[in-house]
Amino acid sequence: MTHTERTLxxxxxxxxxxxxxRTKCERLDEVIRLADAAGLDAFAFDTRLGALxxxxEAGQTQRELLALSRCLATLDRTPELVTPWQHRRLLWSLVYAPMNLVRFPTVARQQIEQVFADAERHFRGSGYQMHAIYQLRMYVALHLGDHEAALTWHDHFVVAKPDQMSSCSACVPSYLIECYEETGQFARAVELTEKVKHLTCHGQPYWLLSHALLPYVRTGDLDGAREAQRRAYPGMTDANWLHGIGLHxxxxxxxxxxxxxLDLVERHLPWLDSSPSPFQTMEFASGAVMVLRALAQxxxxxxxxxxxxxxxxxxxxVAALCDELSTTANDLAGQFDARNGNDHFRRRLAARSVPTADAPAR
Incomplete structure (x- = not known):
């Protein structure tokens, strides 16, 4: 049966x-297959783009990579099929894809690097600046446990010129605060947070305040930490915030x-059933273990x-859940470290197991 655009x-x-x-993704795959078979190239492109x-959301990283690759092939081969709006949306998806992909230890570093290479080539070819790419390079380097590279990308990011592909004025400092938190620049993180904590968007100030919690504690500003926690927590409404709950x-x-x-552990434990990524699961589990271990001790x-x-x-x-989540966090940390080629997350978990005033918990 040959399908028309209307039936598809x-x-x-x-x-x-x-x-x-997964079921939704499989149905989308079938629509795309039928569109390809019917020669409806423009429809197939638009459907792939919309399915990203x-x-x-379903954690289907290989499907995401394949759809990105096919969309880029269409753009390179038949650019007349791609509208300006679709072009910009594809580039936006392309440059932000590594932020999602790095959260899955099954996605190889080479695959992530290839997406960045494609993004940079298309950004330059389309006349865009490198601001968004440097931002995401910094973020991904942090999640690969390569702080030296993250700080190098940070230096490029802060001097690059923003453009239409950049994050909003509230999200840009959030990425910087996370970088300063992860690299132990706590005073710098607090200083920036104080300047931007009034900024808002769909994800802010919840993310930036959550990443500022540890810096506030480490610099001795417990009042600032309490205020940040009270303001940030109400914005965390579903499992996409598991990482943020872990920070709290x-x-x-x-x-x-x-x-x-413990109240937060009980309230948000069911979110693990719909965790968006292994990274989110690991971050919630390791934060919960800190609380549960302290109670057990x-x-x-x-x-x-x-x-x-x-x-x-x-x-x-408390003791049984602590053992279970500790196993979960350590297993995932091992998977991420195997992919990353270092011991960053295992060392990070070890630091979190000693929640003293001097422990470099992150």
Whole structure:
């Protein structure tokens, strides 16, 4: 059967209406296959471009990489099929893809580097600046555990000229604050946070304030940390914020407020069922372990904890959950370090296991 654009549009609408996940991605793949078979190249391109967000949301990194590659091939081979709006959207997806891909240890560093190479080639060919690319290079280097490279990209980023492809004025400083947090430049992180904490967008100031929690604690500004936590937490409304919740758990462990930390562990433990990435799972788990270990060491290992995850027992204990999440975090840290070629995340977890005033927990 040869499909028309009209019949495929109906199939696409049905696929788009499905909840996020593998089944939705498979239905989108089928629409794309049928469009290719019918020779509807423009429709196939637009569907692939629109499916990128669905692949990202479902954690389907190989589908995402393939769709990006096919979209770029269409742009290179038949640019007349691509509208200016689609062109810009594709470049935006291309440069921000590594931020998602690096969170999956199954995605090789060479694959991430290839996406960056493609992004830089197309950015330069389209007359865009390198501001967004340097920003994401810095971010990815941090997540690969290469702080030296991250600081080099930081230096390029802060002098580059922003343009239409850059993040908004609230998100740009958030990336910088994360860099200063991860590289131990705590005073610098707090100084920048104080200047920009009034800025807002769909993800701010929640992210920038969450990344500022550790710097506030490390510089002794506990009042600043408390204010940041109170302002940031209400914006974390679904599993896409698991990493942020992990940062808040680290803060509560360092601040000695394990009771409040345990409340967050219980409340957000079910989010692990829909974690967007292994990185998010690892960050939540390692922050939770800091809280749970402190409680166990204080003699509360037998305290009952509600476990709202699907398939799990409804109740567990502080000690049992600490052991489980410690195993999860360490296993994932090993996978990331194997991909990255270093021991960054294992050392990071070891630092988090000693939440003292001098421990370089991040």
């Amino acid at each position: 549009a109906a199939l696409l609408a049905e696929a788009k209406a499905l909840p996020a996940g 967000g669905d692949y990202t 758990l680290v803060y509560f462990a360092l601040a000695g407020n394990e009771v409040r930390g 204080a003699g509360h290992g037998g305290t009952v904890v509600r476990d709202g995850r699907r398939g799990g027992e409804p109740l567990t204990t």
